[in-house]
Amino acid sequence: MKAFTYTANPSRVVFGAGALGQVAAEVDRLGARRALVLSTPEQVDAARRVAGLLGERAAGVFAQAAMHVPIETARAAREEARRLGADCAVAIGGGSTTGLGKAIALESQLPIVAIPTTYAGSEVTPIWGLTEGGVKKTGRDARVLPRTVIYDPELTLTLPLALTVTSALNAIAHGCEGLYAHDGNPVVALMAEEGIRASAAALPALQRDPRDIEARGDALAGAWLCGVVLGSAAMGLHHKLCHTLGGTFNLPHAETHTVVLPHALAYNAAAAPEAMGRIARALGLAEAEGVPRAVQALAARLGAPTSLRELGMPAEGVERATELAVTTPYPNPRPLEREALRSLIQRAWEGAAPADD
Numbered sequence: 001m002k003a004f005t006y007t008a009n010p011s012r013v014v015f016g017a018g019a020l021g022q023v024a025a026e027v028d029r030l031g032a033r034r035a036l037v038l039s040t041p042e043q044v045d046a047a048r049r050v051a052g053l054l055g056e057r058a059a060g061v062f063a064q065a066a067m068h069v070p071i072e073t074a075r076a077a078r079e080e081a082r083r084l085g086a087d088c089a090v091a092i093g094g095g096s097t098t099g100l101g102k103a104i105a106l107e108s109q110l111p112i113v114a115i116p117t118t119y120a121g122s123e124v125t126p127i128w129g130l131t132e133g134g135v136k137k138t139g140r141d142a143r144v145l146p147r148t149v150i151y152d153p154e155l156t157l158t159l160p161l162a163l164t165v166t167s168a169l170n171a172i173a174h175g176c177e178g179l180y181a182h183d184g185n186p187v188v189a190l191m192a193e194e195g196i197r198a199s200a201a202a203l204p205a206l207q208r209d210p211r212d213i214e215a216r217g218d219a220l221a222g223a224w225l226c227g228v229v230l231g232s233a234a235m236g237l238h239h240k241l242c243h244t245l246g247g248t249f250n251l252p253h254a255e256t257h258t259v260v261l262p263h264a265l266a267y268n269a270a271a272a273p274e275a276m277g278r279i280a281r282a283l284g285l286a287e288a289e290g291v292p293r294a295v296q297a298l299a300a301r302l303g304a305p306t307s308l309r310e311l312g313m314p315a316e317g318v319e320r321a322t323e324l325a326v327t328t329p330y331p332n333p334r335p336l337e338r339e340a341l342r343s344l345i346q347r348a349w350e351g352a353a354p355a356d357d
């Protein structure tokens with residue numbers, strides 16, 4: 001067993017179908033009296049429902065959350081929180097809405113209650129992101145970690161199947177990279193393996209019936225575990241590449257993760273045999289060698305995108321992305337090799353099978 005250091009991120013988790021009904025009690029538990037409810041414009045009805053449940057504890061609704069937290073939106077939300085005298089924020093939605101809550105907490109230390117409705121996992125990480133002038137900055141700060149997370153599978157029943165699949169694969173990607181993280185440990189590995197298993201097992205059931213509440217619960221529990229992994233271990237090639245590709249070519253978050261994951265796993269496979277063995281076990285595969293192709297086949301069977309081209313990345317972007325991918329080194333099982341990375345990005349762009357080596 002190699003030496004490790006592990007700091008658990010403290011959050012209170014309330015999980016279960018109908019758990020949204022506890023939102024007022026959870027706000028009371030924080031000692032807060034004036035909650036600002038956050039959502040995207042598309043989920044304003046969910047935000048209004050939360051405000052209704054909060055009654056007099058609701059100070060207002062700010063329904064302007066947007067992907068990658070534009071600094072202008074963060075400033076407007078901070079100003080609204082100040083204007084209303086809010087002493088807590090309740091964020092209902094996916095990673096974009098949780099991210100807006102974090103942007104408020106980063107400046108004001110306001111406690112956040114997160115109510116996730118996708119499988120992104122941001123609600124249990126101390127990672128924040130802000131986009132200014134087209135450039136996304138990210139950082140880790142314990143102040144942005146939501147204090148309470150309410151996981152209610154009923155809220156995910158409206159998540160379209162396409163986003164259900166790509167969002168769960170986004171969660172699976174956190175688990176996979178946690179298994180070969182340079183700062184991983186036995187607790188992270190346990191959570192990662194079970195998170196991958198639960199997420200992958202839920203998907204075929206959700207393809208048959210997106211309103212299967214048991215499968216929705218399994219997918220959300222898997223997302224929680226994989227999110228904890230994301231918040232506890234350093235991510236490698238896969239997450240760095242997706243961050244670069246998403247930011248440079250304005251590609252959708254969960255879909256980009258879905259396309260890149262098989263290729264990033266193939267790149268690292270030979271350098272991370274133990275991790276591949278655990279991913280294979282989580283996916284119910286006999287052979288660790290088959291992991292990258294099995295992940296791609298799973299995505300394809302579920303109707304998810306398999307190429308960066310179909311996500312809107314231009315062909316000439318492959319060279320640009322390769323340049324960016326080798327500019328800032330970071331720990332990864334296999335060192336960053338320019339030619340192999342160029343080939344990886346090219347394959348992901350075309351939607352080719354992951355490389356064999």
Ligand SMILES: NC(=O)c1ccc[n+]([C@@H]2O[C@H](COP(=O)([O-])OP(=O)(O)OC[C@H]3O[C@@H](n4cnc5c(N)ncnc54)[C@H](O)[C@@H]3O)[C@@H](O)[C@H]2O)c1
Nearest residue numbers: 040042068094095096117118120122125127156158159253
């Ligand atoms: N900081 C972190 O730890 C972390 C982790 C993961 C993702 N992120 C960030 O989160 C963002 C992506 O989040 P995401 O993939 O959850 O997507 P998202 O939050 O952007 O949501 C995508 C769309 O789906 C809608 N939606 C969400 N849940 C729904 C539901 N149950 N029913 C119907 N519609 C629903 C949203 O309103 C939005 O219109 C990216 O900016 C990414 O960088 C951050």
